Amino acid sequence: MTRVLVAGGTGLVGSAVVAECLARTADVRVVSRHSLPPDSPRRHLAAQYLQADVTGGEGLNTALADVDVVIDVLDGKLGSARRTLTTGAQNLAAGAAAAGVRRLVLLSIVNVDEVEFSYYQAKTAQETIYRESRVPAATVRSTQFHEFVTAFFDAGRKLRVTPRIRGAKFQTIAVADVARVLVDTALSEAEPPGIRNIGGPEVLGMDAMARIYRQFTGVRGPVVPVPLPGPLGKFFRSGGNLTRKNAVGKITYAQWLEAREAESLPAVDLR
Numbered sequence: 001m002t003r004v005l006v007a008g009g010t011g012l013v014g015s016a017v018v019a020e021c022l023a024r025t026a027d028v029r030v031v032s033r034h035s036l037p038p039d040s041p042r043r044h045l046a047a048q049y050l051q052a053d054v055t056g057g058e059g060l061n062t063a064l065a066d067v068d069v070v071i072d073v074l075d076g077k078l079g080s081a082r083r084t085l086t087t088g089a090q091n092l093a094a095g096a097a098a099a100g101v102r103r104l105v106l107l108s109i110v111n112v113d114e115v116e117f118s119y120y121q122a123k124t125a126q127e128t129i130y131r132e133s134r135v136p137a138a139t140v141r142s143t144q145f146h147e148f149v150t151a152f153f154d155a156g157r158k159l160r161v162t163p164r165i166r167g168a169k170f171q172t173i174a175v176a177d178v179a180r181v182l183v184d185t186a187l188s189e190a191e192p193p194g195i196r197n198i199g200g201p202e203v204l205g206m207d208a209m210a211r212i213y214r215q216f217t218g219v220r221g222p223v224v225p226v227p228l229p230g231p232l233g234k235f236f237r238s239g240g241n242l243t244r245k246n247a248v249g250k251i252t253y254a255q256w257l258e259a260r261e262a263e264s265l266p267a268v269d270l271r
């Protein structure tokens with residue numbers, strides 16, 4: 001049985017990757033700094049959870065022992081946490097080579113190397129580390145997750161407004177769809193594909209997404225267009241974040257949001 005190490009397997013996409021691996025009867029180990037509470041919906045009973053900080057390297061060798069494939073879905077957005085993407089990738093790639101790992105699979109972002117935005121520059125550096133590693137590596141570049149755009153809308157909820165980035169278009173994808181492709185890539189016997197782009201099933205303006213959000217959440221109040229200056233705003237307005245030919249995601253934004261809202265409904269007391 002293939003043993004997969006999911007680095008960052010307690011995170012948003014990581015827990016979906018663990019679920020997908022288990023559905024394919026792969027043997028799954030997870031590494032992250034913190035343990036999940038026993039009742040966390042992100043915890044999967046059949047997976048093995050280990051704690052290590054990839055930037056320090058401590059505990060990493062134990063996590064990598066007897067592993068066939070590493071899927072890296074780590075994240076570190078701000079300040080020193082960003083070292084997770086660079087130093088962490090260096091430690092993981094070197095440790096994987098020493099441990100005899102056969103394949104590395106990294107999750108990245110569509111056209112990440114075209115944007116002069118510091119987080120994207122760190123992701124580009126992370127891609128380079130994997131590309132140059134001694135272990136054959138594949139990079140799956142995804143479009144933004146459904147959660148990414150929804151976080152903007154949710155942020156306005158208390159203020160009874162729905163903020164939307166002026167002129168932005170997205171091809172958002174469900175993390176379950178991303179997880180499926182990552183695990184396909186991890187378990188494939190074929191040569192790693194280098195870079196593969198994947199996107200959600202439809203391209204929508206953020207104004208159309210705001211309408212869907214309001215329909216399923218019942219949020220009222222004005223929709224407020226906000227400017228997003230700088231390279232990231234330009235990227236989202238120009239369509240650089242899209243990959244129309246690679247719309248492999250199946251779950252639409254409306255389907256995902258409907259399921260999210262149904263799950264968060266308060267339990268009905270039938271007594």
Ligand SMILES: NC(=O)c1ccc[n+]([C@@H]2O[C@H](COP(=O)([O-])OP(=O)(O)OC[C@H]3O[C@@H](n4cnc5c(N)ncnc54)[C@H](OP(=O)(O)O)[C@@H]3O)[C@@H](O)[C@H]2O)c1
Nearest residue numbers: 008010011012013032033034053054074075108144145148
């Ligand atoms: N959001 C999007 O729309 C989007 C689109 C395309 C690609 N991506 C990529 O998807 C990846 C995963 O994102 P996500 O939202 O799933 O991240 P997330 O929920 O924040 O999960 C990050 C994971 O990394 C672990 N981690 C962080 N620092 C660590 C360290 N130093 N050592 C060991 N584990 C560490 C975290 O656990 P601990 O904190 O317990 O260590 C957690 O398990 C990112 O690389 C991102 O660039 C995101």
